[in-house]
Amino acid sequence: METNLIVANNLSFNYEASKEGISDVNFTVGKGEIVLLTGNSGCGKSTLLKCLNGLIPTVTEGELSGKLTIKGTDSTDMKMHQLNKIVGSVFQNPRSQFFTENTTAELVFSMENYGYDKADMQKRLKELSDAFGIEKLMDRNIFTLSSGERQMIALASVVTMKQKILLFDEPSANLDYGNAMLLGQIIQKMKNIGYTIIIADHRFFYLNGIIDRVLYLDSGKLKLFCSEADFKNCKYDTRSFNVFSLDIPCHKNSACKNTVSSLKNVSFKNILKDINLELHKGEVTVLVGPNGAGKTTIAKLLCKTYKPDSGVVDTDDLPFFIMQDPDYQLFGTSVINELTLVKDDLDSIKACLDKLGLLPYMHKHPFDLSGGQKQRLQIAMATLCEKPLIIFDEPTSGLDVYSMHNVVEEILKLKEKAGVLVISHDYEFIRHVANRVVFLDEGTIKDNFILSKDSISNLNNIFMHMQEERCNEKVKD
Amino acid sequence: MKVLKVNPVVLIIINIIAPSMYVFLNGKYLQVFLLIFAGALLALMGRFKSLIAMLAVYFSMMAIYTVTVGSDKFKFIALFFIVLVQSVPCLSLASILVRKYNSAQLLSALETIHIPRVLVIAITITLKYIPTFKREFSYILESMRLRGISFTWKHPIKSFQYFIVPQLFRCAALAEEVTAAGYVKGIDVPTKRTSFFEEKIRILDIAVLFVFVIGLAGGFLWKQI
Numbered sequence: 001m002e003t004n005l006i007v008a009n010n011l012s013f014n015y016e017a018s019k020e021g022i023s024d025v026n027f028t029v030g031k032g033e034i035v036l037l038t039g040n041s042g043c044g045k046s047t048l049l050k051c052l053n054g055l056i057p058t059v060t061e062g063e064l065s066g067k068l069t070i071k072g073t074d075s076t077d078m079k080m081h082q083l084n085k086i087v088g089s090v091f092q093n094p095r096s097q098f099f100t101e102n103t104t105a106e107l108v109f110s111m112e113n114y115g116y117d118k119a120d121m122q123k124r125l126k127e128l129s130d131a132f133g134i135e136k137l138m139d140r141n142i143f144t145l146s147s148g149e150r151q152m153i154a155l156a157s158v159v160t161m162k163q164k165i166l167l168f169d170e171p172s173a174n175l176d177y178g179n180a181m182l183l184g185q186i187i188q189k190m191k192n193i194g195y196t197i198i199i200a201d202h203r204f205f206y207l208n209g210i211i212d213r214v215l216y217l218d219s220g221k222l223k224l225f226c227s228e229a230d231f232k233n234c235k236y237d238t239r240s241f242n243v244f245s246l247d248i249p250c251h252k253n254s255a256c257k258n259t260v261s262s263l264k265n266v267s268f269k270n271i272l273k274d275i276n277l278e279l280h281k282g283e284v285t286v287l288v289g290p291n292g293a294g295k296t297t298i299a300k301l302l303c304k305t306y307k308p309d310s311g312v313v314d315t316d317d318l319p320f321f322i323m324q325d326p327d328y329q330l331f332g333t334s335v336i337n338e339l340t341l342v343k344d345d346l347d348s349i350k351a352c353l354d355k356l357g358l359l360p361y362m363h364k365h366p367f368d369l370s371g372g373q374k375q376r377l378q379i380a381m382a383t384l385c386e387k388p389l390i391i392f393d394e395p396t397s398g399l400d401v402y403s404m405h406n407v408v409e410e411i412l413k414l415k416e417k418a419g420v421l422v423i424s425h426d427y428e429f430i431r432h433v434a435n436r437v438v439f440l441d442e443g444t445i446k447d448n449f450i451l452s453k454d455s456i457s458n459l460n461n462i463f464m465h466m467q468e469e470r471c472n473e474k475v476k477d
Numbered sequence: 478m479k480v481l482k483v484n485p486v487v488l489i490i491i492n493i494i495a496p497s498m499y500v501f502l503n504g505k506y507l508q509v510f511l512l513i514f515a516g517a518l519l520a521l522m523g524r525f526k527s528l529i530a531m532l533a534v535y536f537s538m539m540a541i542y543t544v545t546v547g548s549d550k551f552k553f554i555a556l557f558f559i560v561l562v563q564s565v566p567c568l569s570l571a572s573i574l575v576r577k578y579n580s581a582q583l584l585s586a587l588e589t590i591h592i593p594r595v596l597v598i599a600i601t602i603t604l605k606y607i608p609t610f611k612r613e614f615s616y617i618l619e620s621m622r623l624r625g626i627s628f629t630w631k632h633p634i635k636s637f638q639y640f641i642v643p644q645l646f647r648c649a650a651l652a653e654e655v656t657a658a659g660y661v662k663g664i665d666v667p668t669k670r671t672s673f674f675e676e677k678i679r680i681l682d683i684a685v686l687f688v689f690v691i692g693l694a695g696g697f698l699w700k701q702i
Contacts, residue, residue: 109581
C-alpha cells in the first residue's frame with residue numbers, strides 16, 4: 001500500500017553474541033503517525049530501531065531475515081547514506097548522537113557529507129536555527145550544553161537532510177519532567193507538519209494522548225496495538241501514562257536524629273546560592289529540579305570533588321557515589337574481586353551477592369554483566385562499604401518498571417544503615433522511594449518537605465511548575 | 478599582538494613530513510631545528526602554555542638523558558628518552574591540531590590534501606576519540622578517588638591496571654558509538670565531501686611551510702659539510 005511508509009514482514013534478527021534479538025516481527029507504519037515502541041529491558045527495542053536506521057546489518061553483525069520496506073524500497077537495497085536521507089535517528093547517548101564537539105559543525109556535518117555547497121548549507125542552517133530556536137546555541141561546545149539544549153541540537157541535526165521519518169531511542173532518559181513534556185509537544189507539532197515518528201522508550205507519560213500505534217515487544221516477539229486506548233487497556237505491567245494519578249502509599253518517616261552529612265550556607269560559583277541541607281540516617285532524600293539547577297553540583301560538594309566558595313560542607317567520611325554509568329566505577333577483575341576492594345570479607349560479600357541475585361555471576365568479569373546487573377553490583381558495593389551516606393545519580397534512567405521496583409527495594413534496604421541521597425527526575429520512582437523531597441531551582445532550595453499523604457500535592461506542584469517553566473517558553477515548529 | 482592563524486593543513490603536512498626526515502637528516506640537527514621551529518610557531522600562534530609545556534617536557538627529558546647516559550647501568554633509560562624526546566616538538570604541534578580545530582574542520586583539511594577517504598574517516602574518528610578519552614579519564618580518576626582506590630607509585634602496575642582496564646572496555650563500546658554516529662550522518666556518501674569551514678591556503682601558510690622546508694634543506698647542507 002502506498003500509504004504505508006514502513007512495512008516489516010517476518011523481520012527477524014539474531015545477534016552473534018547474545019540471545020537478545022527480534023523474531024517474526026510484522027507491522028506497518030503510515031505517514032504522519034506517532035508510534036511508541038516499548039517493552040522491558042532487553043526486549044529488542046534497540047534491535048528493531050537499528051534495523052530501521054540501517055545500523056543493522058551495516059555496523060552490527062548478526063543474522064537478518066524477513067523483509068523491511070521503507071518508502072517502497074527494500075531496505076537491504078539501500079546504502080546507509082540513502083536510507084539516512086529518509087530516516088533521522090536521535091540516540092539516547094550524546095556520544096553516539098554527535099560526531100563533532102561543536103554545535104554548528106554538527107549541524108552542517110551531514111550536509112558536508114552529502115556534498116552541499118556552502119551557500120545551501122548557510123541557508124539550511126538559518127532555517128534550522130529559526131525553526132528550533134537555537135540561534136544562541138550556535139558555535140558552542142556540545143558538552144557544555146544542558147540536556148534540554150542538547151536535545152534541541154540533536155533534533156535539529158537529524159532533520160538537516162529534511163528527513164521525514166524520525167527515530168528516537170529513549171529520549172526521556174536524561175530529560176527532566178519539563179523537558180520531557182516539551183519534547184512531547186514538539187513531537188506532536190512535528191507530526192502535524194507531516195513527520196512520521198517512532199519513539200522507543202520505557203517511560204511514555206510525555207506522549208499521553210498523541211500516540212497512534214503501539215509496538216510492544218516481549219522477548220523479541222511483537223504485540224501490536226492499533227490505538228493508545230487499546231494499549232492502555234492491556235494487561236502488561238508498564239510505566240504509567242498519567243503519573244499523577246498513581247496510587248502509591250507514602251513511607252512512614254523512619255529518620256533518626258542522626259545527621260550523616262550537612263551543608264550550611266553553602267555557595268558555589270554562580271551555580272549554588274546559600275544552600276542549607278541536612279541528610280539523616282534512615283532517610284531517603286530525593287533531590288528534584290530542572291536540568292542544570294545544580295543537583296549534581298550538590299552531590300559533588302558532598303563528595304569533596306568541589307570546595308564551596310563559602311559555607312561549610314560537613315561529612316565524616318566520603319559518601320559512596322553511584323554514578324549513572326557504571327562503567328566508570330568498575331575496576332575489579334571479577335565480581336568477587338570488585339567487592340573485596342570495598343570490604344575484604346568473603347562471607348558478607350557472598351551474603352550480599354545472594355540477596356541481589358548476583359551469586360551465579362561472582363566469577364564473571366564486571367564488564368561482562370548486563371546493564372542491570374552492573375547497577376546491582378554498584379548497589380552491592382554501596383551495601384558493603386559501610387559509608388554513612390550513599391548518593392545515587394539518576395538510578396532509574398532508562399529502566400523498565402520491573403528494574404525500577406528492584407532499585408526501589410535495594411534503596412529501602414540501604415537506608416536502614418545509612419543516609420541516602422537520590423537525584424532523580426522520575427516521578428513514579430520518587431513516589432516509591434522518597435521520605436523527603438528537596439526541590440532545587442536556579443541554585444537555591446525552593447522547597448524541602450517530608451513526603452506524606454498531605455504533601456503529595458507539593459510534589460505534584462513542583463512537577464507541574466517544571467513543566468510550565470519549560471513549555472511556556474516559545475516553541476516554534 | 479595579533480596571533481598567527483595557521484591552516485590546519487599546514488600543521489598536518491608538517492606532522493607528516495617532520496618525523497620521516499629522521500631517515501634522511503642528521504638527528505641532532507633535525508631535533509634542534511624542530512624544537513626551534515615548533516617553539517616559534519607556538520609563540521606566533523599565541524599558544525604560550527603549550528610552548529612552556531613543550532619546553533619543560535623537552536628539557537626534563539634531556540636532563541634525564543644527560544644524567545643517565547654516562548652510567549652503564551642506566552644507559553637504557555638514556556636511550557629510551559633520546560628516542561622519545563625527538564617526538565616532543567611534533568606532538569606539541571599535533572596537540573594544537575586536536576585542541577584548536579573541531580573534527581569537522583580537520584576532516585575538511587584532510588580532504589583538501591587528497592588522502593584516501595577511508596583513511597580520512599579513520600583519522601577523524603581517532604582524533605575525535607582523544608577529547609572523549611580525556612573526559613572519560615577524568616570520570617575514572619574521580620571514581621577511583623571516591624572508591625579509595627588511588628594511584629600509588631608503590632604498586633604502579635596494579636594502579637595502572639585500575640584505570641586502564643575500564644578504558645579498554647570503553648574503547649570497544651565507544652568505537653561502535655562513534656561509528657554509528659558517523660554512519661547515520663552520511664559519512665559513507667561516495668560523492669566528494671564539501672566543507673563549511675574550508676579555509677583557503679594563504680600567503681602566511683605558505684610562508685610557514687617555506688621556513689619549514691628551508692630548515693630541512695639546511696639540514697641537507699649541514700650533512701654535506
